[in-house]
Amino acid sequence: xxxxxxxxxxxxxxxxxxxxxxxxxxxxxxxxxxxxxxxxxxxxxxxxxxxxxxxxxxxxxxxxxxxxxxxxxxxxxxxxxxxxxxxxxxxxxxxxxxxxxxxxxxxxxxxxxxxxxxxxxxxxxxxxxxxxxxxxxxxxxxxxxxxxxxxxxxxxxxxxxxxxxxxxxxxxxxxxxxxxxxxxxxxxxxxxxxxxxxxxxxxxxxxxxxxxxxxxxxxxxxxxxxxxxxxxxxxxxxxxxxxxxxxxxxxxxxxxxxxxx
Numbered sequence: 001x002x003x004x005x006x007x008x009x010x011x012x013x014x015x016x017x018x019x020x021x022x023x024x025x026x027x028x029x030x031x032x033x034x035x036x037x038x039x040x041x042x043x044x045x046x047x048x049x050x051x052x053x054x055x056x057x058x059x060x061x062x063x064x065x066x067x068x069x070x071x072x073x074x075x076x077x078x079x080x081x082x083x084x085x086x087x088x089x090x091x092x093x094x095x096x097x098x099x100x101x102x103x104x105x106x107x108x109x110x111x112x113x114x115x116x117x118x119x120x121x122x123x124x125x126x127x128x129x130x131x132x133x134x135x136x137x138x139x140x141x142x143x144x145x146x147x148x149x150x151x152x153x154x155x156x157x158x159x160x161x162x163x164x165x166x167x168x169x170x171x172x173x174x175x176x177x178x179x180x181x182x183x184x185x186x187x188x189x190x191x192x193x194x195x196x197x198x199x200x201x202x203x204x205x206x207x208x209x210x211x212x213x214x215x216x217x218x219x220x221x222x223x224x225x226x227x228x229x230x231x232x233x234x235x236x237x238x239x240x241x242x243x244x245x246x247x248x249x250x251x252x253x254x255x256x257x258x259x260x261x
Contacts, residue, residue, distance in 0.1 A: 016235050025087035030214040034063040035129030036157045038070035040198050044257045048195050049153055058122040058147055061112045061130035065092025072101035081107045082115040116143040128157040132175045141190045154258040159251040169250045171242035177251055192258040200253040208244045
């Protein structure tokens with residue numbers, strides 16, 4: 001794995017150091033959804049995209065496949081998921097079989113950066129809570145656009161600075177957040193029409209406390225096995241807590257449905 005790729009992967013999963021990357025599958029083994037809300041994605045696709053048996057959806061940095069599997073089950077469309085961690089892809093394949101959508105879900109191990117260059121002609125691309133692994137916001141939008149057909153769709157799960165807030169207030173500082181107005185200008189400059197905005201922090205039913213407790217228990221198990229790495233595992237727990245606090249107080253989580261003009 002390239003150093004730059006490993007650093008971006010670590011950052012997207014709230015890890016402060018790349019040394020933690022090999023331990024992430026263990027730490028996150030009790031979680032299936034890793035950030036994005038599949039129910040929001042399903043509704044947005046159903047309401048905005050004309051679906052058929054030929055519809056193809058690309059899920060970049062798909063994690064353990066929660067979004068892909070749920071979309072395939074609910075909408076009966078083909079979903080192609082790419083993620084860098086083999087353990088995540090193995091889990092996604094297992095869940096697809098469990099939900100009886102194995103033939104509709106096409107998962108592979110791969111770098112989202114390479115996939116964004118190689119993949120094209122999709123009806124929709126999903127980029128869910130994956131941070132800056134494709135570059136800065138402008139570069140990310142440009143690269144996502146290249147994977148879809150003319151008139152295709154982008155669903156991006158992100159966060160922005162609310163009015164009166166600044167990046168100085170944000171506790172998890174892997175990258176600077178844009179304001180809502182800055183995002184709107186980026187969409188316009190990128191020839192992307194905003195079809196719908198879902199403020200996920202208000203209605204999201206995700207149980208952050210339960211997830212954080214599960215991760216903390218796994219961290220304790222790893223500390224028992226690797227006491228010399230205690231500071232790294234405890235640092236990861238702190239990063240998780242900081243990210244949750246940011247979503248509650250310092251940044252606004254959002255899912256945008258965009259159309260390529």
